[in-house]
Amino acid sequence: MSETPLTGKALLQKVKELANLPRRETAKKCGYYSTTKSGQVRVNLTDFYDAVLAARGVALDPDGAKDGRGREPTYRVSVHKNGQIVIGSTYTQEMGLKPGDEFEIKLGYKHIHLKQLDGSGEVVSEEADVA
Structure with missing residues (x-):
């Protein structure tokens, strides 16, 4: 981005002032654009809309700290072609399970x-319902 984009109350004030302009022009005047190597100006409407929503207190991504790797857990499993059910590491980590933990089915x-x-074969707790 060529200039520091506006955020918060300053962004909302500027959007009000520029209400008569098209959205792309408003976003550009609020600093949501970049210039390519060839000198072409590209308006970043996605970041602009996200900033406006954030300034209004609407959180679209409450888990914003995610690093983007992997998928979100669905809390569902399916039976594979070989008849096995696999429970992913996301679930076992969330439950605090370690390699070697045993379950009664x-x-x-x-x-x-x-x-x-537990280690002696006694039931500790009911951990999961599958299916």
């Missing part, structure tokens, strides 16, 4: 209960 009608076992 209880089959019910249309569901599977996993009950965590």
Whole structure:
């Protein structure tokens, strides 16, 4: 971006002042643009809209600290072609599970209960319902 883009109350004030201009021109005058190597000006409407929403107190991405790697957990699993059900590391980490933790499997009608076992084979707690 060629100049520091406006944010917060200053952005909202400028948008009000420029209400008669087209959106692209408003975004450009608020600093949401960049200049390419060939000298072409590109207006960044996405960042402009995000900044306006943020200035108005609308949080579109409350988990903004995410690093962008991986997918969001869906809390659903499916049976693979080989008949196995795989529970991903996201879920096991969230539950505080470690390699070697054991579970007792209880089959019910249309569901599977996993009950965590302690080292002696006693049920610690009911950890998950699968299916």
